[in-house]
Amino acid sequence: MITSTAFEKFRRSYQPRYPKSLRSLSNTEAQEIAVMESSIDAEQKEMIKKLFPATYGQPALKMVVNEGKKEEKAMTIAVVLSGGPAPGGHNVICGICDGLFSVNASSKVYGFLGGASGILDDKCIELNLDIIERYRNTGGFDLLGSGRTKIETPEQCERCQKVLEDKGVDVLVIIGGDDSNTNAALLAEYFKEKNSKVRVLGVPKTIDGDLKNDYVEISFGFYTATRLYAELIGNIGRDALSTRKYYHFIRLMGRSASRLTLEVALLTRPNITLISEEIQSMKKTLAEVIDEMVKVIVDRADKGFDFGLVLIPEGLIEFIPEMKLLIQELNKVLGENKEFFDTLSSFTERSEYANRHLSKDASYVFSNLPVDIQRQLLMDRDPHGNVQVSKIETEKLLIDLIEAKLKELRAKGRYKGKFSCQTHFLGYEGRCAAPTNFDADYTYSLGLNVVALSLAGVTGYMSVIKNLVKTNRDEWEAYGIPLSAMMNMEVRNGKQVPVIKKSLVSLEEKPFQELLRHRQNWAQNNLYRFAEPIQYLGDGSVCDSVSPTLLLENDLMIE
Numbered sequence: 366m367i368t369s370t371a372f373e374k375f376r377r378s379y380q381p382r383y384p385k386s387l388r389s390l391s392n393t394e395a396q397e398i399a400v401m402e403s404s405i406d407a408e409q410k411e412m413i414k415k416l417f418p419a420t421y422g423q424p425a426l427k428m429v430v431n432e433g434k435k436e437e438k439a440m441t442i443a444v445v446l447s448g449g450p451a452p453g454g455h456n457v458i459c460g461i462c463d464g465l466f467s468v469n470a471s472s473k474v475y476g477f478l479g480g481a482s483g484i485l486d487d488k489c490i491e492l493n494l495d496i497i498e499r500y501r502n503t504g505g506f507d508l509l510g511s512g513r514t515k516i517e518t519p520e521q522c523e524r525c526q527k528v529l530e531d532k533g534v535d536v537l538v539i540i541g542g543d544d545s546n547t548n549a550a551l552l553a554e555y556f557k558e559k560n561s562k563v564r565v566l567g568v569p570k571t572i573d574g575d576l577k578n579d580y581v582e583i584s585f586g587f588y589t590a591t592r593l594y595a596e597l598i599g600n601i602g603r604d605a606l607s608t609r610k611y612y613h614f615i616r617l618m619g620r621s622a623s624r625l626t627l628e629v630a631l632l633t634r635p636n637i638t639l640i641s642e643e644i645q646s647m648k649k650t651l652a653e654v655i656d657e658m659v660k661v662i663v664d665r666a667d668k669g670f671d672f673g674l675v676l677i678p679e680g681l682i683e684f685i686p687e688m689k690l691l692i693q694e695l696n697k698v699l700g701e702n703k704e705f706f707d708t709l710s711s712f713t714e715r716s717e718y719a720n721r722h723l724s725k726d727a728s729y730v731f732s733n734l735p736v737d738i739q740r741q742l743l744m745d746r747d748p749h750g751n752v753q754v755s756k757i758e759t760e761k762l763l764i765d766l767i768e769a770k771l772k773e774l775r776a777k778g779r780y781k782g783k784f785s786c787q788t789h790f791l792g793y794e795g796r797c798a799a800p801t802n803f804d805a806d807y808t809y810s811l812g813l814n815v816v817a818l819s820l821a822g823v824t825g826y827m828s829v830i831k832n833l834v835k836t837n838r839d840e841w842e843a844y845g846i847p848l849s850a851m852m853n854m855e856v857r858n859g860k861q862v863p864v865i866k867k868s869l870v871s872l873e874e875k876p877f878q879e880l881l882r883h884r885q886n887w888a889q890n891n892l893y894r895f896a897e898p899i900q901y902l903g904d905g906s907v908c909d910s911v912s913p914t915l916l917l918e919n920d921l922m923i924e
């Protein structure tokens with residue numbers, strides 16, 4: 366028998382707060398407002414329009430209170446949890462169940478198991494209030510499980526249509542990141558073209574924080590995960606300060622954007638923070654990145670500090686120009702010749718094959734990498750064609766190169782310190798943490814808003830909550846934003862395809878500027894912030910804290 370801890374029991378009783386407009390869903394009305402033009406260029410916009418003829422150009426919707434109570438018919442909603450877990454996923458489902466059953470108790474909610482493959486395999490459970498009770502305000506995606514299966518072929522779409530229609534599903538809800546919401550958009554388009562009654566909605570999830578745009582202020586789970594990593598890094602910082610003997614190289618999840626690393630840096634004040642987007646935009650080579658890191662280490666050694674904290678975004682390797690070129694070429698070679706490549710069993714065969722197909726420049730970079738990194742770069746891509754950066758030990762590559770440089774400097778008498786390292790990779794530790802009050806409220810609101818959008822009869826929309834910086838949830842606002850308005854064209858597996866545009870760190874934005882303002886001081890001194898554990902009980906000033914990224918973006922001060 367599964368037993369609950371005292372904390373779980375206490376946390377279950379937490380009542381999430383949500384926007385006024387979602388308080389009584391039979392009184393909620395979706396009001397059409399103008400869609401802001403997306404910022405992609407005209408040529409890309411035309412391509413998206415052509416690919417989404419049935420769902421492109423729909424208006425943005427704002428949820429407002431309409432006092433005239435409506436009678437709502439019973440409805441069936443099916444939910445999928447997709448991609449990496451993020452704190453709060455269970456609360457989206459709780460919001461959906463509570464909201465839907467409150468407007469019509471005869472409604473049904475199905476949960477497909479193991480991500481989108483659950484639809485293809487027709488594996489689902491029917492959810493009810495008893496089942497969801499023990500998942501309220503918990504972390505994890507274990508209620509249904511998750512997966513990264515991509516539904517893209519016409520056969521897969523047809524299969525989904527059949528499974529969903531046979532179950533009488535009115536609305537399919539995909540809770541996922543940019544790739545999963547791209548899937549939601551494609552399915553919505555397919556179903557509408559086929560005149561199916563199944564509608565599709567998306568919910569913005571990812572600890573990476575890169576599902577963010579003019580409409581989506583932040584993806585759910587980002588703040589809880591960053592707070593958890595900040596607590597751990599605060600502890601590591603205090604250890605470094607206590608023992609004064611190690612450099613801690615900490616790689617942080619975030620498959621592409623450095624948003625998570627930037628936020629954690631603002632929460633912990635490390636000595637070195639690498640931001641992939643900055644490196645890319647300044648066109649820094651790997652050697653230049655290493656030189657800058659070495660300078661900090663040498664200067665610190667001169668002050669007697671042979672210890673420190675270094676934060677490295679997981680996606681770094683794809684942003685260093687020469688590595689980016691290499692990875693793009695490898696993706697193309699591996700994507701186009703996948704079947705043959707998969708028959709090669711030894712690393713030597715695989716690396717020789719890849720090398721033969723690379724350009725001279727890319728082959729040079731590849732051949733000069735440590736064998737472990739070569740091996741990691743040749744591993745399988747994820748179903749969306751991405752390199753699995755969580756498996757690439759960039760921190761070890763950096764340490765190797767720094768050690769070599771320090772050796773040279775020592776020989777010239779320009780470095781007298783000690784360089785002893787510990788490596789860490791923080792990612793899985795935070796993806797299933799119990800959501801902060803912010804994420805518990807945010808996700809529950811997203812779930813209620815899914816019901817409001819379902820009742821409004823729309824398809825191809827994302828559930829969006831805005832004004833998130835306000836601690837009074839009455840001031841939060843609920844919207845429905847067309848998924849196709851968030852798309853751009855990108856090369857995946859060597860082909861141009863429509864995808865939801867990822868939000869990378871921009872050098873002008875306020876959170877990055879804040880890091881720049883402190884970078885020198887944090888590098889040379891030991892100003893670590895010992896971030897406290899997430900607080901669930903107590904005064905609002907402690908429990909209702911908000912992400913520094915959000916605060917800075919709203920011109921508010923951070924501690």
Ligand code: FBP
Nearest residue numbers: 448449542570571572618619620755
């Ligand atoms: P999502 O984009 O699906 O939210 O997942 C993000 C992430 O946590 C990345 O930070 C990381 O690179 C990746 O998932 C790891 O994936 P996996 O769980 O397949 O190892």
